[in-house]
Amino acid sequence: MKLRTLIVDDMPLSRARVRRYLSDEPDVEVVGECGDADTAMTDIDRLKPDLLMLDVQMPGASGFELLGRLPADKRPAVVFITAFEEFAVQAFAAEAVDYLLKPFDHERLRQALAKVRARLQPRRAGDVAARGPHLDRIPIKSVGRTDYVSTSAIDWVESAGNYLSLHCGKDVHLVRETMSQFEAHLDPKVFLRIHRSTIVRTDAVQSVEPLFNGDRSVTLRDGTRLTLSRSYRERARTVLGDI
Amino acid sequence: MLFTVIPWILLAGAMLMAALLWRDRRRLRARLAQAEIRRLRTQLDPHFLYNTLNAISELGYNDPQLADQVITQLSQLLRKSLADGEQHEIALRDEIAFLEHYLGIQKVLLRDRLQYGLDIDPAALSARLPGMVMQPLAENALTHGMSADGIARIRIRACRDGANLILDVEDEGPGLSGAGGSLGIGLANIRARLRHVYGDAAVFALQPREGGGLMARISLPFHEGFAFRETQDLDRR
Incomplete structure (x- = not known):
């Protein structure tokens, strides 16, 4: 939508x-x-x-x-x-x-x-x-073959130049796509954009702490620390509660 | 008893009067300051300023060189419009430079929706005129003088015609009907200023342009180097 x-x-x-x-x-x-x-x-x-x-x-x-x-x-x-x-x-x-x-x-x-x-x-x-269907798995294209990563295995996504890094447990996969294109593939009930360059699976979030100037620090279950920027806070509140 | 009180009453009255007068003077001063601000407002449209700033903030991302150029032009415009007093006469050369900065910025804002040309008689460049009389005419032409295809085509001419300096601003828009017959405060202001400095010796007229559109013409006594009133004094000697 x-x-x-x-x-x-x-x-x-x-x-x-x-x-x-x-x-x-x-x-x-x-x-x-x-x-x-x-x-x-x-x-x-x-x-x-x-x-x-x-x-x-x-x-x-x-x-x-x-x-x-x-x-x-x-x-x-x-x-x-x-x-x-x-x-x-x-x-x-x-x-x-x-x-x-x-x-x-x-x-x-x-x-x-x-x-x-x-x-x-x-x-x-x-x-x-x-609304367009959300993808259950993401195709990862490499030379000569295509692998698939289940969307439910993705913990968080970060943008890296022209690529996105999909962090799935210990594995990291690269896909060539923009943040907003990729976000459209994901179910907004499951995934949450927290930053211009970060999306997290809401299930993977362990805790949220305030930083200065309205930003928040998000800690995932595996210990990864990410930043929830002020401008995405309003939307995050509908999912993560009053943070 | 009574005689000891009267001087005090008089003194209190005088102090009250002084306070009232002082208050009036302050009010008058505030009113004069406001009049000055209003005068500036009729000269450079604040919306033009905001639109220019908006454009610069975008140019900063994709064309820093042009952003730089527009900032310089805008600074020159602001310096002139903030400094020149209403009665202050300037050389046509400076008035044209001002116009070129103004139209240069408008060209960045409007791109292909503005076409303009200047046709300035070099022999007239030192002629004196009240500052910023031409810019409101150009502004009027590019806001009300667009052709049916949405493009404002403006031609600006300045030349000497015997004892007179002639300034023309032409557009190819809908003519006087397009302006709804009303002059707008900018143009009324020009007329008032010309009358104030030159009396009946200056003429400001809006007339249909040959081939369609509007021509605004200012004709004023041609003189160089001195303020107009001083020139008259010299003539009398």
Whole structure:
């Protein structure tokens, strides 16, 4: 259940910035970007995004006019991204989920996404069945043959350059994949992303201790110590309780 | 008894008056400071500033050289817009440099949605004019003067026409109807400033451009080297 996102902003660099931030989010898929409301209308119709990252001032129609033209049932969740403070009231009247003032930092965007997820939860609960199947085993390709590792044997996953290291007991396997692609293979009830470069099997977690600045230290049953970064804490709480 | 009290009452009254006057003066000063801030706001749009900062923060990741260049241009713009007083006249050369920094940054922000050209008569480069009268015209052209294909095409001209300095900013947008007939505070500000310095000797007009679009034209007395009022004094001698 990816959050399919369309970026609508007339400034290319501003779109690039949002896109780069979103690329760090495993459950967000940027399905397109455009620079004006007319193109956005067509893109929304064609791509049916869950979320619009929407600028206010654009050539031609504004972000508000765009929303006005969309029938209520076709309206994605909206996060405004703008340099203008003065439209905030109007934005929330139009049921925007959040309102980001440019320039905003990564953390502020994450907060907005957390709100979006919360807003979309009831609507998406019914989609669970439609979600792509999670893999029971992971193919490990080497020259001339493919080995399989059972997903339930994976204790934790760490990113290492262009590869991921799958730690399974004493064994380590390398797969060439990105963190977010790999995370999509895994059942979120079994595995938990705790860091930009770390996923753990929640069963393997022995204990969690606070570190400074909101991070947490996670100790696995085999003694491995990992860091749970602040930005993933909110999601981890739903699995690991109040940590 | 009464005579000993009266001076005290008078003294208390005088102190109260002084306090009130002092308060009024402080209020007036605060109001003047606010007026100054408002003046700046009409000159460089704060949203332009935020959008530029937003762009720089992205360029930092993938094009540090361009980020560097935009920071330098922005610094030059800020230095000028924070330093120049309203009545301060500057040379056309400096006004054009300012415009080039401004349009250079806008080009980074808007990329292919902005095309512009400058056509400046070298003989006019030393002419004096009030600083930052052209930038609001360029800003107006690129926000309201887009063609139907979404591209703002702007041409800026400056030349000497006899006793006058002529400054034109043209776009190929929808013309006056596109601006809804309203001038906006930036343009109203230009008119007020020109009137303040040159009286009836300066003309500021918006007119349809030949072939479609809008032409903003400022015509003001051509003079070099001295402030305008001083030049008039010299003429009289």
